[in-house]
């Protein structure tokens with residue numbers, strides 16, 4: 001899982017940003033982090049059109065940030 005690490009302060013985010021939310025730095029490096037601990041998981045039964053009638057999403061740790069994933 002690629003996360004983006006601020007060169008200035010080390011803050012990691014899973015989405016690419018133009019500006020660091022912590023220090024407003026503008027330079028990032030890509031870091032390959034393994035998906036780790038499960039933070040929370042839920043199954044959605046009311047879903048947007050063009051999506052399945054139900055599916056499960058989860059938030060996992062990746063380095064010092066968290067990542068939203070769709071499980072099924």
Ligand SMILES: [Zn+2]
Nearest residue numbers: 006009020023
């Ligand atoms: Zn920063």
